[in-house]
Amino acid sequence: MSRIGKIARRTFLIGSVAVAGGVAFGVYQVKKPAENPLSSTDGETVLNPFVIINADGVTLIAPKAEMGQGVHTTWAALLAEELDVAWSDITVLHGPPAKAYYNSALFGLGLPFLDYEVGDFRQGLRDQVGEIAKLVGLQLTAGSTSMKDGFVRMREAGATARETLKLAAAARLGLSSDDLTTENGMVIAPDGTRIPYADLAEDAAAIDPPRVALRDPSDWKYLGKDMPRVDMVGKVTGTAKFGIDTRLDGMRFATVRMSPNGGGMVRYDDSAARSMAGVEDVIDLGDGIAVVARNTWLAFRAAEAVEITWGPSPRPATNEALFDAITAAFDSSAPNATPRDEGDVDSVSEGTEITAEYRIPWLAHSTMEPMNATAWFSSGTMHIWTGNQSPTLTRDKVAEAIGLTPDQVQVETPLMGGAFGRRGETDFSVLAARVALALPDTPVNVTWSREEDMRHDYYRPAAVARFRGRVQDGQAVMLDGKIAGHSVVKATAAKIAGDETPGPDREHLSGGFDQPYGIPNFRYSGYLAPTDIPVGYWRSVGASMNGFFFDTFIDEMAHAAARDPLQFRLELIRREHEPSAKVLEKVAEMSGWTGQTPAGTGRGVAFCYSYGTPVAQVCEVVEEEGRIRIANLWIACDVGTALDPRNIEAQMTGGALFGLSAAMMGEITFTDGAADQYNFPDYDALRMHTAPKMSVAILENNRHIGGVGEPATPPAPAALGNAIFDLTGERLRETPFNKAVAFYGV
Amino acid sequence: MTTPLTINGTDYRIDLPDDVPLLWVLRDEIGLTGTKFGCGVAACGACTVHIDGEAVRSCQVALADVWGPVTTIEGLGTPDALSALQAAWVEHQVAQCGYCQSGQIMQAVDLLARTPSPTDADIDEAMEGNLCRCGTYPRIRAAIHTAAARMKEA
Ligand code: FES
Numbered sequence: 001m002s003r004i005g006k007i008a009r010r011t012f013l014i015g016s017v018a019v020a021g022g023v024a025f026g027v028y029q030v031k032k033p034a035e036n037p038l039s040s041t042d043g044e045t046v047l048n049p050f051v052i053i054n055a056d057g058v059t060l061i062a063p064k065a066e067m068g069q070g071v072h073t074t075w076a077a078l079l080a081e082e083l084d085v086a087w088s089d090i091t092v093l094h095g096p097p098a099k100a101y102y103n104s105a106l107f108g109l110g111l112p113f114l115d116y117e118v119g120d121f122r123q124g125l126r127d128q129v130g131e132i133a134k135l136v137g138l139q140l141t142a143g144s145t146s147m148k149d150g151f152v153r154m155r156e157a158g159a160t161a162r163e164t165l166k167l168a169a170a171a172r173l174g175l176s177s178d179d180l181t182t183e184n185g186m187v188i189a190p191d192g193t194r195i196p197y198a199d200l201a202e203d204a205a206a207i208d209p210p211r212v213a214l215r216d217p218s219d220w221k222y223l224g225k226d227m228p229r230v231d232m233v234g235k236v237t238g239t240a241k242f243g244i245d246t247r248l249d250g251m252r253f254a255t256v257r258m259s260p261n262g263g264g265m266v267r268y269d270d271s272a273a274r275s276m277a278g279v280e281d282v283i284d285l286g287d288g289i290a291v292v293a294r295n296t297w298l299a300f301r302a303a304e305a306v307e308i309t310w311g312p313s314p315r316p317a318t319n320e321a322l323f324d325a326i327t328a329a330f331d332s333s334a335p336n337a338t339p340r341d342e343g344d345v346d347s348v349s350e351g352t353e354i355t356a357e358y359r360i361p362w363l364a365h366s367t368m369e370p371m372n373a374t375a376w377f378s379s380g381t382m383h384i385w386t387g388n389q390s391p392t393l394t395r396d397k398v399a400e401a402i403g404l405t406p407d408q409v410q411v412e413t414p415l416m417g418g419a420f421g422r423r424g425e426t427d428f429s430v431l432a433a434r435v436a437l438a439l440p441d442t443p444v445n446v447t448w449s450r451e452e453d454m455r456h457d458y459y460r461p462a463a464v465a466r467f468r469g470r471v472q473d474g475q476a477v478m479l480d481g482k483i484a485g486h487s488v489v490k491a492t493a494a495k496i497a498g499d500e501t502p503g504p505d506r507e508h509l510s511g512g513f514d515q516p517y518g519i520p521n522f523r524y525s526g527y528l529a530p531t532d533i534p535v536g537y538w539r540s541v542g543a544s545m546n547g548f549f550f551d552t553f554i555d556e557m558a559h560a561a562a563r564d565p566l567q568f569r570l571e572l573i574r575r576e577h578e579p580s581a582k583v584l585e586k587v588a589e590m591s592g593w594t595g596q597t598p599a600g601t602g603r604g605v606a607f608c609y610s611y612g613t614p615v616a617q618v619c620e621v622v623e624e625e626g627r628i629r630i631a632n633l634w635i636a637c638d639v640g641t642a643l644d645p646r647n648i649e650a651q652m653t654g655g656a657l658f659g660l661s662a663a664m665m666g667e668i669t670f671t672d673g674a675a676d677q678y679n680f681p682d683y684d685a686l687r688m689h690t691a692p693k694m695s696v697a698i699l700e701n702n703r704h705i706g707g708v709g710e711p712a713t714p715p716a717p718a719a720l721g722n723a724i725f726d727l728t729g730e731r732l733r734e735t736p737f738n739k740a741v742a743f744y745g746v
Numbered sequence: 747m748t749t750p751l752t753i754n755g756t757d758y759r760i761d762l763p764d765d766v767p768l769l770w771v772l773r774d775e776i777g778l779t780g781t782k783f784g785c786g787v788a789a790c791g792a793c794t795v796h797i798d799g800e801a802v803r804s805c806q807v808a809l810a811d812v813w814g815p816v817t818t819i820e821g822l823g824t825p826d827a828l829s830a831l832q833a834a835w836v837e838h839q840v841a842q843c844g845y846c847q848s849g850q851i852m853q854a855v856d857l858l859a860r861t862p863s864p865t866d867a868d869i870d871e872a873m874e875g876n877l878c879r880c881g882t883y884p885r886i887r888a889a890i891h892t893a894a895a896r897m898k899e900a
C-alpha cells in the first residue's frame with residue numbers, strides 16, 4: 001500500500017517551456033511528460049498542451065472537443081480560478097491531435113473495484129492507470145470524464161503559472177515572491193507597481209516551476225457558480241461553425257450511399273445519375289458510391305438515382321433471429337464476467353422467489369447534425385475537418401485507410417451538432433478521406449442524408465436480461481442478474497486494433513453490478529453475444545442497458561416484498577453508500593413522495609450510480625383520454641463538487657430526456673441485415689409538447705467529482721416504466737414502451 | 747434562367763434548377779450556413795426560416811416557389827446586436843450542442859409575432875415540430891416567456 005501511496009504523491013508533474021514571446025505551462029499526470037505536441041511554424045505562436053502566456057494574453061489549449069457540455073467554459077474557469085485572470089479573458093483553442101492529450105480518467109474507470117468505494121487511496125491508484133491511456137494515445141471526449149480529468153490539472157496549471165510569474169517578478173524587483181500578489185492578469189508589488197503577466201512571460205520560462213498548493217474551495221471566485229457559456233452567442237446567431245458548415249475555396253459537395261446490410265456492393269448503374277443537373281462525378285467506393293455535385297441536395301438526389309445491387313447480407317434475416325442469437329448466449333457459454341458475486345445466490349432458499357426477463361432494442365444516436373466530414377487531399381497531405389470525439393484515432397484510421405502515414409493527416413475539429421458517442425467513431429471521417437483521395441486538390445464536403453445516417457450507425461446494442469431474486473420479511477435477500485448482448489468494448493477494440501480483446505468486459509454490466517445495494521447475496525454476470533450488427537458507445541454505454549434492467553427488477557422486488565419502492569431502495573443503499581442514500585431522500589422531498597398517488601396518476605422512482613455520480617429520479621405520469629403523458633420528472637444527483645451548476649442542470653435534464661425518448665419510442669430493427677428505420681418520422685424523440693416538467697437538485701456529498709453528461713440517462717427509462725406500473729398495474733419489461741401503451745402526442 | 751431571391755435584405759439571382767430546396771440554396775450557394783439541415787423531410791425544424799415573415803421549413807420550399815423575401819437566423823440579429831429572442835436565449839443559456847437552435851429561434855420569432863404573450867400550451871403547439879436531441883426544451887420555453895415579457899415592456 002505504501003508503494004502506491006508514494007506513486008500517487010508523485011502523480012502530477014508540472015512542466016514549463018519557453019515559447020515565442022512567452023511561456024507555456026502543462027501539467028502531466030505521469031512521471032514523464034508526454035510527447036510534446038508543440039509544432040512551431042514561422043511567426044506563429046507555439047502551442048502547449050494546456051496554457052500559454054504571451055503578448056496575446058492567456059490561451060488555453062483545450063484537449064477536449066466541445067460537444068454540448070460546456071466543457072470549454074468550465075476548463076477556462078478552472079484555470080482562471082488559480083491564475084487570477086478574468087475567465088472571460090482566456091482564449092480557448094482546440095489542441096491538435098497529440099499524444100499529450102491523453103484522457104487519463106476514461107481509462108482509469110476500467111479498474112476492478114466499485115466506483116462508489118473509491119476513496120482517496122483508490123483514487124490515487126486509479127489516476128495511475130491513466131498512464132495506459134497515454135500509451136494508447138487516444139484523445140477521447142467521452143464517458144463524462146472531461147471534468148474529472150481537468151478538475152485538478154487545470155487548477156494545477158493555473159496555480160503553477162501564477163507562482164512562476166510571481167517568482168519572475170520578484171527577481172526583477174528584488175523582492176520576495178511572498179510580498180507579491182496577483183490580480184486581473186498582473187503581479188502587484190507592495191508599492192502598487194503592476195506588471196502584466198505578458199511582460200513576465202519570457203523571464204518565467206527560465207524558472208523551474210514550484211509546487212503549489214491549490215486554493216481552498218471556499219475562496220473560489222468562478223467555480224461553483226453559474227457561468228455564461230463562451231459558445232452561446234455563436235450558437236444563437238447562426239455564426240457558430242459546425243462540421244457540416246465547413247466551406248473552403250473551390251470546395252465541392254458530395255454524399256455517399258454505402259452498403260446498408262454489411263454485404264458490400266455487387267454492381268451499380270449510374271447512367272441516370274450522371275445525366276442529372278449539377279452532378280459532377282460518381283465515385284466507386286467498392287462497398288458503395290459517392291456522388292459529387294454542385295450542392296448537397298443535388299448530390300442526395302443523384303445518389304438515390306444510382307441503381308445499386310447490394311450484396312447478400314451475412315446477418316440473420318429477421319430481428320427475431322438476432323434476438324435468438326442473443327438469448328442463446330445464456331445457454332451456450334459460461335459467463336464472460338461476474339464482477340460481483342457476494343454471498344451465495346445459489347444456496348439461498350428462504351423467502352419468495354421472483355424472476356423476470358427484460359429486453360431492449362438497438363438504438364441509433366441520431367445526432368441532430370447528420371454525419372459528415374470535409375476532406376482535402378493536397379501535396380501528399382490529407383486535411384480533414386470533422387466533428388469528432390477522438391482526433392488521434394481519427395488521424396490514425398484515416399491514414400491507415402488511404403495508405404498515408406499519420407503525420408500526413410491533419411485533423412481539425414469543428415463544433416459537433418450532438419455526439420452522444422457517435423462521433424467517437426471514425427467511419428464518416430474515413431469515407432470523406434476516401435472521396436477526397438479520388439478528387440486530388442479539391443476540398444469536398446461529404447454530408448450524409450438523414451436516412452444514410454440512421455441506417456449506418458454504430459448502434460447501442462440490443463440486450464436481454466434474466467433476473468432472479470428473493471425477498472423475505474420486506475427485504476431483498478438475493479439478486480442474481482444475467483445480461484446477454486454484444487460487448488461494445490470488444491467491438492470497439494476490434495475496430496481500433498483489429499480483433500476483439502480477450503477477457504472479461506465489465507462495461508457490459510455497468511449500471512448493474514456496481515450499484516450500491518447491500519443485498520447479502522448478489523451476483524451479476526455478463527454473457528457476450530456478438531451479433532454482426534455494428535455497435536458502439538451510446539450515451540452512458542452499459543449503464544444505458546443495466547440502469548433499466550437492474551432498477552426495474554429492484555422495483556419488482558419492492559412490489560413482491562409489499563414495500564414502498566423508495567423506502568425499499570433507501571434501506572438497501574444506505575448500507576453501502578450514504579451520498580447515494582441522500583439523493584434518494586432528496587428526490588423524495590422534491591417530489592413530495594408519499595407512496596400514494598391519486599387515480600389517473602402514477603409515480604415511479606429509479607436510481608442509478610454511473611460515471612461516479614449517483615442519480616435518483618421520480619417520474620410522474622398521468623392518464624389523459626386513454627393516453628399516457630409524462631407530466632413531471634424530479635432529478636437529484638450528487639456530483640461531488642458542482643463546478644458549474646447551471647451546466648450540470650442542463651446535462652441532467654438533457655440526459656434524462658435522452659433516456660426517456662429511448663424508453664418511449666426508440667427502436668432500430670433489422671430486416672435482411674439492414675435497419676428498418678430511415679428518418680425522424682420512424683425514429684423520433686421527445687419534443688416540446690411531450691417533454692415533462694423537470695427540476696434538478698445537485699448535492700455535493702460524494703467524495704470525488706463525478707460525470708454529468710451521462711448519469712441522468714440510465715435511470716430515466718426505469719423511472720418511466722415504474723411509473724407506468726404504478727398507474728396501470730402492468731409491468732413493462734421491454735422497450736420501447738409505445739409497443740405496449742399509447743403515449744400522449746407521439 | 748435565374749431566379750431572383752431577397753435574403754436578409756440583399757437581392758440575389760440564383761442559377762440553379764427550380765426544384766432545389768431553399769435550404770440548399772442558402773447553405774451551399776450563398777454560404778448562409780446558420781440554417782441547418784436535419785432531416786430533409788419536414789420532421790425536425792432545423793431548417794426553419796421566414797418567408798414574408800412566416801416560419802417555413804426551407805427543406806420543403808423549392809427555389810421556384812419562394813413567394814417573398816427570406817429572413818434567416820443571420821438576418822435576425824448579429825453577435826453585436828442580438829434580437830430580443832436571441833438575447834433571451836443567451837440569458838437562459840439554452841443551447842447545448844446548438845445545432846437545432848437557429849430553427850428553434852426562427853420558429854419562436856414567428857410564435858411571438860402572432861401571439862405576443864404565449865401560454866405554455868401555445869408554446870407546445872408552435873414548437874412541437876422543432877426537434878432538439880440535446881433536450882433543451884425547458885430552457886427554450888423559459889427563454890420564450892422572458893423574451894415575450896421583455897418585448898411587451900419595450
Ligand atoms: S431539415 Fe427541414 S425540417 Fe428537418
Ligand code: FES
Binds near residue numbers: 844845877879
Ligand atoms: S441543442 Fe443540440 S440538438 Fe438542440
